[in-house]
Amino acid sequence: LRACQLLPKVELHAHLNGCVRPQTIKEILEERFRAGEALAVTEQQLKEVTVTASDRSLGKCFRLFDIIHAITTTHAAISRIACEVVRDFAADRTVYLELRTTPKSRPEYGMTKESYIEAVLQGVEQALEQLRQQRSTQPPPQPQQQQQEQESMEKQEAAMPSAQKGALATASPAEAASVPGTSAAAAAAAAASSYTSACCCPSAASIEEGLNGSGGEGGPGGCLPDVSEGQLGGGAGILVKLLLSIDRREDSRSAMETVELATRYRHRGVVGIDLSGNPSVGSWEVWQPPLAAARAAGLSITLHAGEVVAPRETAAMLAFRPDRLGHCCCLDSELGEQLRASAIPLELCLTSNLLTESVPSYPEHHFAELHAAGHPVVLCTDDSGVFGTTLSREYAIAAAAFNLPVAALHQLVRKSVEYTFASEEEKQRLRDVVERALAACI
C-alpha cells in the first residue's frame, strides 16, 4: 500500500457525496441537532452511513445516498464536504481529480442547482487555497528525503508484533475472497495487504490505516511528500475539475438544466457531464437528448453503464459513444466485444464493484481481461467514504489481485492522464509532473 501511496495518481470517478468522511456526516448532524433542527434521520440510518463495514449492496447504497442527502442540505455543508474531499485526495497524492456531483434543486432549503454548484466550487477553491498555503510553508521533500521516509516506515514495520505482521502479509486475494464468513471488506483488506508484502517497501502500519476509511488528512497520505512542485492548481499541487451528474431519477427538462449550467460554468472548471444514479430507475431515451446537447456544447460525457444486466440500454449507451464509461460489470459476450471494439476508456472501481456485489471477487473482476487486452482502463474510488477506500488502496488491490508489477502500475498512472477531460495544455503539465514523480518512486 505504501508503494501505491507514493505514486502520483489521477482520479476520474469520484462522487462528491459518496466521498464524504463519515465523521463529517456525524458532525453536520450534531450541529444541526444543536441548532434545534429536526432531521428525518434515525440513529440506525446514521449508523448505516458512518459504519463502512455494514451492507453495501447496490440497492442499499442508493438508500444510503438518500440519507446522506437528507443530512447535507445546507450550502455550508456542501462547501465543507467539497473542501475535505479535495484535501483527502491531495493527501493521497492525487495530482488530478475529476470530481462529480449532482446539482440539487431543493427549494425547501433555499437551494437551486446553481447555488449548489457555487457551494461546491467555493469548497474546492477553499481547499486549493489551503493547500497552496500549506505548500508555501512546507517545501517539497527531495527524493533523498522520500527514501529516508521509506526506510523509517520499514523500521516501523519491523518493530511490529509478529502476529500483526503475519495477519497482514499472508492471505492471497483469492484466498481472502473465498474464506467463508470473510466479508468483502476483509477480502479487500487482505488483497491490499498481500500486495504490500509482495512489492516494494510495504508498511503494515500504513495498510491498517489505509483500510480504516477514507484516510483524511490525519491518515497515511497526510505526510506524503508533495510531487507537483507547484505546477498544478495554481500551486496547490492538485488540479481539480468538476463533472455535473444527471441523476437517473431526473426528467429531460431537469437534465437539460444541468447541461446548461455545465456550459455556463466551464470557465470555473466544469468539464463534462456524468449520468449516474440507481441503474434500475429511468430510461435512456429521457437523457439521450440532453446528453447530445452537452456534446454539441463541447462538454465531455461519461456514463454509468452495465451496473446491472440491461443489454438494450448498455447497447444504446455504447452506440452513443461517450468519452468514457463507468463500471460495465454486467456485459454479455456480445456487449463485451462491442466495448472492446469501441476503445472507450473505462473507469473501474474495484472495491465498489465488490461491495455492491456487481462482481463476485477481485480476481474475477473484468479489469483483468480488459487490461490484458490493452483496453483503456483507469482505477478509481467511486465513493471513498461510503466504501471506506482510497485511490492508493485501489491500486494496491489491483496489484495484488491481478499480479501487476510496479512497472504496470506506473503505466496505468501514465495512461490515466490521457483519459482525463483536461485540456491538451493541462495534460502536458500533468504528464511532466507524473513522469517526474514516477522517476522519484523508482
Ligand code: 5GP
Ligand atoms: P452526489 O452526486 O450527491 O455528489 O453523489 C452521490 C450520488 O452519486 C448518488 O446519489 C448517485 O446518484 C451517484 N452515485 C454514487 N455512486 C454510484 C454508483 O456506484 N453507481 C451509480 N449509478 N451512481 C452512483
